Amino acid sequence: xxxxxxxxxxxxxxxxxxxxxxxxxxxxxxxxxxxxxxxxxxxxxxxxxxxxxxxxxxxxxxxxxxxxxxxxxxxxxxxxxxxxxxxxxxxxxxxxxxxxxxxxxxxxxxxxxxxxxxxxxxxxxxxxxxxxxxxxxxxxxxxxxxxxxxxxxxxxxxxxxxxxxxxxxxxx
Amino acid sequence: xxxxxxxxxxxxxxxxxxxxxxxxxxxxxxxxxxxxxxxxxxxxxxxxxxxxxxxxxxxxxxxxxxxxxxxxxxxxxxxxxxxxxxxxxxxxxxxxxxxxxxxxxxxxxxxxxxxxxxxxxxxxxxxxxxxxxxxxxxxxxxxxxxxxxxxxxxxxxxxxxxxxxxxxxxxxxxxxxxxxxxxxxxxx
Numbered sequence: 001x002x003x004x005x006x007x008x009x010x011x012x013x014x015x016x017x018x019x020x021x022x023x024x025x026x027x028x029x030x031x032x033x034x035x036x037x038x039x040x041x042x043x044x045x046x047x048x049x050x051x052x053x054x055x056x057x058x059x060x061x062x063x064x065x066x067x068x069x070x071x072x073x074x075x076x077x078x079x080x081x082x083x084x085x086x087x088x089x090x091x092x093x094x095x096x097x098x099x100x101x102x103x104x105x106x107x108x109x110x111x112x113x114x115x116x117x118x119x120x121x122x123x124x125x126x127x128x129x130x131x132x133x134x135x136x137x138x139x140x141x142x143x144x145x146x147x148x149x150x151x152x153x154x155x156x157x158x159x160x161x162x163x164x165x166x167x168x169x170x171x172x
Numbered sequence: 173x174x175x176x177x178x179x180x181x182x183x184x185x186x187x188x189x190x191x192x193x194x195x196x197x198x199x200x201x202x203x204x205x206x207x208x209x210x211x212x213x214x215x216x217x218x219x220x221x222x223x224x225x226x227x228x229x230x231x232x233x234x235x236x237x238x239x240x241x242x243x244x245x246x247x248x249x250x251x252x253x254x255x256x257x258x259x260x261x262x263x264x265x266x267x268x269x270x271x272x273x274x275x276x277x278x279x280x281x282x283x284x285x286x287x288x289x290x291x292x293x294x295x296x297x298x299x300x301x302x303x304x305x306x307x308x309x310x311x312x313x314x315x316x317x318x319x320x321x322x323x324x325x326x327x328x329x330x331x332x333x334x335x336x337x338x339x340x341x342x343x344x345x346x347x348x349x350x351x352x353x354x355x356x357x358x359x360x
Contacts (some may be wrong), residue, residue, distance in 0.1 A: 001335065003331040003334060003335050004250060004328065004329075004331045005308055006330075007327045007328055007331045008224065010327070011323075011324040011327060011328070014323070014324075015320060016318065018315070018317065019318045021313060021316070022313045022316070022317065024307060025204070025310070025313055026202075026204065026205055026208070029202055029204045029205075029306065030202060033202065105331060
Protein backbone atom coordinates (compact mmCIF):
# COMPACT_ATOMS: atom_id res chain seq x y z
CA UNK A 1 0.00 0.00 0.00
CA UNK A 2 2.77 2.39 0.92
CA UNK A 3 4.51 1.73 -2.39
CA UNK A 4 1.43 2.65 -4.38
CA UNK A 5 0.92 5.80 -2.32
CA UNK A 6 4.51 6.90 -2.93
CA UNK A 7 4.00 6.30 -6.63
CA UNK A 8 0.78 8.30 -6.57
CA UNK A 9 2.48 11.27 -4.89
CA UNK A 10 5.40 11.22 -7.34
CA UNK A 11 3.07 10.98 -10.32
CA UNK A 12 0.98 13.90 -9.02
CA UNK A 13 4.03 16.13 -8.56
CA UNK A 14 5.39 15.36 -12.02
CA UNK A 15 1.92 15.81 -13.51
CA UNK A 16 1.62 19.28 -11.99
CA UNK A 17 5.03 20.20 -13.43
CA UNK A 18 4.11 18.95 -16.90
CA UNK A 19 0.82 20.87 -16.70
CA UNK A 20 2.63 24.05 -15.69
CA UNK A 21 5.06 23.62 -18.56
CA UNK A 22 2.43 23.12 -21.23
CA UNK A 23 0.18 25.86 -19.84
CA UNK A 24 3.03 28.33 -19.62
CA UNK A 25 4.14 27.57 -23.16
CA UNK A 26 0.65 27.99 -24.65
CA UNK A 27 -0.01 31.22 -22.71
CA UNK A 28 3.35 32.65 -23.71
CA UNK A 29 2.71 31.99 -27.40
CA UNK A 30 -0.79 33.49 -27.14
CA UNK A 31 0.39 36.67 -25.42
CA UNK A 32 3.39 37.19 -27.67
CA UNK A 33 1.24 36.81 -30.80
CA UNK A 34 -1.17 39.36 -29.32
CA UNK A 35 1.65 41.81 -28.63
CA UNK A 36 3.02 41.38 -32.13
CA UNK A 37 -0.29 42.53 -33.58
CA UNK A 38 -0.32 45.88 -31.76
CA UNK A 39 0.99 48.86 -33.77
CA UNK A 40 3.58 50.89 -31.94
CA UNK A 41 4.28 54.62 -32.15
CA UNK A 42 7.61 55.28 -33.83
CA UNK A 43 10.36 56.56 -31.57
CA UNK A 44 13.14 58.75 -32.94
CA UNK A 45 16.32 57.34 -31.40
CA UNK A 46 18.82 59.37 -33.42
CA UNK A 47 18.82 62.81 -35.02
CA UNK A 48 21.61 64.90 -36.49
CA UNK A 49 22.27 67.43 -39.21
CA UNK A 50 24.56 66.03 -41.90
CA UNK A 51 26.63 68.89 -43.42
CA UNK A 52 27.83 66.98 -46.50
CA UNK A 53 24.38 65.84 -47.51
CA UNK A 54 22.76 69.07 -46.27
CA UNK A 55 20.07 66.94 -44.73
CA UNK A 56 18.43 66.10 -41.45
CA UNK A 57 19.07 62.42 -40.66
CA UNK A 58 16.53 60.75 -38.37
CA UNK A 59 16.83 57.21 -37.00
CA UNK A 60 13.28 55.94 -36.51
CA UNK A 61 12.60 52.91 -34.31
CA UNK A 62 9.35 50.92 -34.59
CA UNK A 63 8.76 49.39 -31.13
CA UNK A 64 5.57 47.53 -32.02
CA UNK A 65 5.01 44.34 -33.93
CA UNK A 66 3.26 45.65 -37.02
CA UNK A 67 5.43 46.98 -39.88
CA UNK A 68 5.10 50.68 -40.51
CA UNK A 69 5.17 52.48 -43.87
CA UNK A 70 6.53 56.04 -43.87
CA UNK A 71 4.69 57.82 -46.66
CA UNK A 72 5.91 61.44 -46.76
CA UNK A 73 8.43 63.52 -44.86
CA UNK A 74 8.41 67.23 -44.05
CA UNK A 75 10.81 69.77 -42.63
CA UNK A 76 10.52 73.10 -40.82
CA UNK A 77 13.70 75.18 -40.72
CA UNK A 78 13.81 77.87 -37.97
CA UNK A 79 17.17 79.64 -37.89
CA UNK A 80 18.10 81.84 -34.94
CA UNK A 81 18.54 84.86 -37.20
CA UNK A 82 16.69 85.33 -40.42
CA UNK A 83 13.72 83.75 -41.99
CA UNK A 84 13.05 80.06 -42.06
CA UNK A 85 10.99 77.95 -44.37
CA UNK A 86 8.91 74.81 -44.40
CA UNK A 87 8.98 71.86 -46.75
CA UNK A 88 6.14 69.42 -46.85
CA UNK A 89 4.94 66.28 -48.59
CA UNK A 90 8.32 65.03 -49.70
CA UNK A 91 7.48 61.49 -50.80
CA UNK A 92 9.37 58.70 -49.13
CA UNK A 93 8.08 55.14 -49.25
CA UNK A 94 10.07 53.47 -46.51
CA UNK A 95 8.91 50.39 -44.66
CA UNK A 96 10.02 49.97 -41.05
CA UNK A 97 9.56 46.34 -39.91
CA UNK A 98 8.52 45.64 -36.33
CA UNK A 99 11.37 46.24 -33.91
CA UNK A 100 13.70 47.66 -36.55
CA UNK A 101 15.42 51.01 -36.98
CA UNK A 102 15.35 52.83 -40.31
CA UNK A 103 17.20 55.96 -41.34
CA UNK A 104 15.20 58.83 -42.84
CA UNK A 105 17.09 61.48 -44.79
CA UNK A 106 15.21 64.79 -45.17
CA UNK A 107 17.05 67.18 -47.45
CA UNK A 108 17.03 70.94 -46.86
CA UNK A 109 16.81 73.45 -49.70
CA UNK A 110 20.01 73.72 -51.71
CA UNK A 111 20.44 77.40 -50.73
CA UNK A 112 20.76 76.46 -47.05
CA UNK A 113 23.94 74.51 -47.67
CA UNK A 114 26.67 75.92 -45.43
CA UNK A 115 24.31 78.36 -43.76
CA UNK A 116 23.00 76.15 -40.99
CA UNK A 117 24.50 77.24 -37.68
CA UNK A 118 24.56 75.88 -34.17
CA UNK A 119 21.33 76.79 -32.42
CA UNK A 120 19.08 76.59 -35.45
CA UNK A 121 16.07 74.37 -35.06
CA UNK A 122 15.31 71.72 -37.65
CA UNK A 123 11.93 70.11 -37.12
CA UNK A 124 11.64 66.95 -39.19
CA UNK A 125 8.31 65.20 -39.47
CA UNK A 126 6.85 62.26 -41.31
CA UNK A 127 3.48 60.69 -42.00
CA UNK A 128 3.12 56.95 -41.57
CA UNK A 129 0.55 54.19 -41.88
CA UNK A 130 0.06 50.56 -40.93
CA UNK A 131 -1.19 47.79 -43.20
CA UNK A 132 -4.94 47.14 -42.90
CA UNK A 133 -5.43 50.28 -40.77
CA UNK A 134 -6.83 53.13 -42.96
CA UNK A 135 -5.54 55.92 -40.73
CA UNK A 136 -2.58 58.21 -41.54
CA UNK A 137 -0.53 59.37 -38.58
CA UNK A 138 1.90 62.26 -38.34
CA UNK A 139 4.73 62.87 -35.96
CA UNK A 140 7.68 65.24 -35.83
CA UNK A 141 10.95 65.69 -34.00
CA UNK A 142 12.62 69.07 -33.32
CA UNK A 143 16.41 68.99 -33.47
CA UNK A 144 18.62 71.81 -32.17
CA UNK A 145 21.64 71.82 -34.46
CA UNK A 146 24.77 71.26 -32.38
CA UNK A 147 23.04 68.89 -29.98
CA UNK A 148 22.72 65.61 -31.88
CA UNK A 149 20.77 62.79 -30.36
CA UNK A 150 21.83 59.16 -30.32
CA UNK A 151 20.00 56.74 -28.04
CA UNK A 152 19.91 53.00 -27.67
CA UNK A 153 16.42 51.66 -28.48
CA UNK A 154 16.57 49.14 -25.63
CA UNK A 155 17.36 51.97 -23.19
CA UNK A 156 14.39 53.90 -24.54
CA UNK A 157 12.09 50.90 -24.04
CA UNK A 158 13.44 50.29 -20.51
CA UNK A 159 12.87 53.92 -19.55
CA UNK A 160 9.32 53.70 -20.90
CA UNK A 161 8.77 50.53 -18.86
CA UNK A 162 10.04 52.26 -15.69
CA UNK A 163 7.72 55.19 -16.28
CA UNK A 164 4.78 52.84 -16.79
CA UNK A 165 5.59 51.00 -13.55
CA UNK A 166 5.83 54.33 -11.66
CA UNK A 167 2.39 55.28 -12.91
CA UNK A 168 1.01 51.89 -11.90
CA UNK A 169 2.48 52.20 -8.40
CA UNK A 170 1.02 55.69 -8.02
CA UNK A 171 -2.41 54.48 -9.03
CA UNK A 172 -2.32 51.74 -6.38
CA UNK B 173 -4.85 -4.09 -32.60
CA UNK B 174 -8.37 -3.60 -31.36
CA UNK B 175 -11.27 -1.21 -31.83
CA UNK B 176 -9.97 1.57 -29.54
CA UNK B 177 -6.59 1.59 -31.22
CA UNK B 178 -8.18 1.93 -34.61
CA UNK B 179 -10.36 4.74 -33.31
CA UNK B 180 -7.27 6.54 -32.00
CA UNK B 181 -5.49 6.11 -35.33
CA UNK B 182 -8.51 7.40 -37.25
CA UNK B 183 -8.76 10.48 -34.99
CA UNK B 184 -5.07 11.15 -35.48
CA UNK B 185 -5.31 10.89 -39.28
CA UNK B 186 -8.38 13.12 -39.29
CA UNK B 187 -6.69 15.78 -37.15
CA UNK B 188 -3.53 15.70 -39.28
CA UNK B 189 -5.59 16.05 -42.45
CA UNK B 190 -7.61 18.97 -41.06
CA UNK B 191 -4.40 20.75 -40.09
CA UNK B 192 -2.95 20.05 -43.52
CA UNK B 193 -5.86 21.62 -45.39
CA UNK B 194 -6.20 24.33 -42.69
CA UNK B 195 -9.94 24.02 -42.29
CA UNK B 196 -11.50 27.15 -40.76
CA UNK B 197 -12.32 26.08 -37.22
CA UNK B 198 -9.03 24.23 -36.80
CA UNK B 199 -7.21 27.43 -37.75
CA UNK B 200 -8.79 29.14 -34.73
CA UNK B 201 -6.30 27.29 -32.55
CA UNK B 202 -2.77 28.61 -32.69
CA UNK B 203 -0.40 26.35 -34.64
CA UNK B 204 1.54 25.45 -31.51
CA UNK B 205 -1.54 24.11 -29.72
CA UNK B 206 -2.52 22.19 -32.85
CA UNK B 207 0.95 20.59 -32.98
CA UNK B 208 0.77 19.73 -29.27
CA UNK B 209 -2.51 17.86 -29.83
CA UNK B 210 -1.18 16.21 -33.00
CA UNK B 211 2.00 14.97 -31.30
CA UNK B 212 0.10 13.75 -28.25
CA UNK B 213 -2.26 11.74 -30.49
CA UNK B 214 0.61 10.48 -32.64
CA UNK B 215 2.66 9.30 -29.67
CA UNK B 216 -0.57 7.88 -28.24
CA UNK B 217 -0.81 5.45 -31.16
CA UNK B 218 2.50 3.95 -30.12
CA UNK B 219 1.82 4.22 -26.40
CA UNK B 220 -1.46 2.34 -26.79
CA UNK B 221 0.08 -1.11 -26.53
CA UNK B 222 2.01 -0.13 -23.40
CA UNK B 223 -0.99 1.55 -21.78
CA UNK B 224 -3.37 -1.34 -22.54
CA UNK B 225 -1.00 -3.87 -21.03
CA UNK B 226 -0.30 -1.74 -17.97
CA UNK B 227 -4.04 -1.31 -17.36
CA UNK B 228 -4.50 -5.08 -17.65
CA UNK B 229 -1.69 -5.69 -15.15
CA UNK B 230 -3.12 -3.18 -12.66
CA UNK B 231 -6.61 -4.68 -12.90
CA UNK B 232 -5.25 -8.22 -12.57
CA UNK B 233 -3.13 -7.25 -9.54
CA UNK B 234 -6.19 -5.67 -7.90
CA UNK B 235 -8.25 -8.80 -8.59
CA UNK B 236 -5.53 -11.06 -7.15
CA UNK B 237 -5.39 -8.95 -3.99
CA UNK B 238 -9.07 -9.64 -3.42
CA UNK B 239 -8.31 -13.34 -4.13
CA UNK B 240 -10.44 -13.36 -7.25
CA UNK B 241 -9.67 -15.31 -10.37
CA UNK B 242 -7.86 -13.78 -13.34
CA UNK B 243 -8.62 -14.75 -16.93
CA UNK B 244 -6.00 -17.44 -17.64
CA UNK B 245 -6.34 -17.14 -21.38
CA UNK B 246 -5.50 -13.46 -21.37
CA UNK B 247 -2.55 -14.07 -19.07
CA UNK B 248 -1.24 -16.70 -21.45
CA UNK B 249 -1.77 -14.53 -24.50
CA UNK B 250 -0.02 -11.49 -23.07
CA UNK B 251 2.92 -13.23 -21.46
CA UNK B 252 3.66 -15.57 -24.34
CA UNK B 253 3.46 -18.78 -22.25
CA UNK B 254 1.07 -21.66 -22.89
CA UNK B 255 -2.08 -22.02 -20.80
CA UNK B 256 -0.71 -25.09 -19.08
CA UNK B 257 2.36 -23.27 -17.83
CA UNK B 258 0.17 -20.37 -16.75
CA UNK B 259 -1.94 -22.60 -14.51
CA UNK B 260 1.19 -23.97 -12.83
CA UNK B 261 2.89 -20.70 -11.91
CA UNK B 262 1.34 -18.16 -9.56
CA UNK B 263 -0.44 -15.35 -11.53
CA UNK B 264 1.65 -12.70 -9.81
CA UNK B 265 4.76 -14.07 -11.50
CA UNK B 266 2.95 -14.12 -14.82
CA UNK B 267 2.18 -10.43 -14.34
CA UNK B 268 5.88 -9.84 -13.75
CA UNK B 269 6.58 -11.71 -16.99
CA UNK B 270 4.13 -9.48 -18.85
CA UNK B 271 5.90 -6.39 -17.54
CA UNK B 272 9.23 -7.80 -18.71
CA UNK B 273 7.79 -8.64 -22.12
CA UNK B 274 6.85 -4.98 -22.55
CA UNK B 275 10.43 -3.86 -22.00
CA UNK B 276 11.54 -3.42 -25.68
CA UNK B 277 8.43 -1.37 -26.48
CA UNK B 278 8.96 0.76 -23.40
CA UNK B 279 12.60 1.29 -24.37
CA UNK B 280 11.79 2.52 -27.88
CA UNK B 281 8.97 4.72 -26.61
CA UNK B 282 11.23 6.53 -24.16
CA UNK B 283 13.85 6.80 -26.90
CA UNK B 284 11.29 8.57 -29.12
CA UNK B 285 10.51 10.97 -26.27
CA UNK B 286 14.22 11.61 -25.70
CA UNK B 287 14.62 12.46 -29.39
CA UNK B 288 11.93 15.14 -29.18
CA UNK B 289 13.52 16.52 -26.01
CA UNK B 290 16.99 16.71 -27.57
CA UNK B 291 15.66 18.33 -30.73
CA UNK B 292 13.68 20.90 -28.73
CA UNK B 293 16.70 21.85 -26.64
CA UNK B 294 19.00 21.91 -29.69
CA UNK B 295 16.73 24.19 -31.71
CA UNK B 296 16.06 26.27 -28.62
CA UNK B 297 19.74 27.06 -28.29
CA UNK B 298 20.31 28.00 -31.93
CA UNK B 299 19.94 31.75 -32.37
CA UNK B 300 17.52 33.42 -34.71
CA UNK B 301 15.21 30.69 -36.00
CA UNK B 302 12.20 31.53 -33.89
CA UNK B 303 9.35 29.71 -35.69
CA UNK B 304 11.31 26.43 -35.84
CA UNK B 305 12.17 26.77 -32.13
CA UNK B 306 8.49 27.17 -31.24
CA UNK B 307 7.36 24.21 -33.33
CA UNK B 308 9.95 21.86 -31.84
CA UNK B 309 9.05 22.96 -28.34
CA UNK B 310 5.38 22.28 -29.18
CA UNK B 311 6.34 18.78 -30.43
CA UNK B 312 8.20 18.21 -27.17
CA UNK B 313 5.25 19.21 -25.00
CA UNK B 314 2.89 17.00 -27.00
CA UNK B 315 5.14 13.99 -26.57
CA UNK B 316 5.64 14.89 -22.89
CA UNK B 317 1.87 14.63 -22.33
CA UNK B 318 1.70 11.06 -23.63
CA UNK B 319 5.00 10.02 -22.07
CA UNK B 320 3.85 11.29 -18.69
CA UNK B 321 0.77 9.06 -18.97
CA UNK B 322 2.88 6.06 -19.93
CA UNK B 323 5.34 6.74 -17.10
CA UNK B 324 2.53 7.10 -14.56
CA UNK B 325 0.84 3.85 -15.61
CA UNK B 326 4.15 2.01 -15.70
CA UNK B 327 4.95 3.10 -12.15
CA UNK B 328 1.50 2.11 -10.89
CA UNK B 329 1.69 -1.29 -12.59
CA UNK B 330 5.19 -2.00 -11.26
CA UNK B 331 4.29 -0.97 -7.73
CA UNK B 332 1.06 -3.01 -7.79
CA UNK B 333 2.88 -6.18 -8.88
CA UNK B 334 5.74 -5.55 -6.44
CA UNK B 335 3.27 -5.20 -3.56
CA UNK B 336 1.51 -8.34 -4.65
CA UNK B 337 4.71 -10.39 -4.74
CA UNK B 338 6.18 -9.16 -1.46
CA UNK B 339 2.94 -10.08 0.34
CA UNK B 340 2.99 -13.68 -0.91
CA UNK B 341 4.80 -16.37 1.00
CA UNK B 342 7.42 -18.75 -0.38
CA UNK B 343 5.21 -21.81 -0.84
CA UNK B 344 2.56 -19.90 -2.73
CA UNK B 345 5.18 -18.82 -5.25
CA UNK B 346 6.69 -22.22 -6.01
CA UNK B 347 5.35 -23.92 -9.18
CA UNK B 348 2.12 -25.78 -8.65
CA UNK B 349 2.76 -29.09 -10.37
CA UNK B 350 -0.44 -31.26 -10.59
CA UNK B 351 -0.73 -34.08 -7.98
CA UNK B 352 -0.79 -37.01 -10.48
CA UNK B 353 2.66 -36.23 -11.84
CA UNK B 354 4.11 -35.99 -8.34
CA UNK B 355 2.72 -39.42 -7.40
CA UNK B 356 4.12 -40.96 -10.56
CA UNK B 357 7.53 -39.47 -9.79
CA UNK B 358 7.41 -40.83 -6.25
CA UNK B 359 6.50 -44.30 -7.43
CA UNK B 360 8.90 -44.31 -10.37
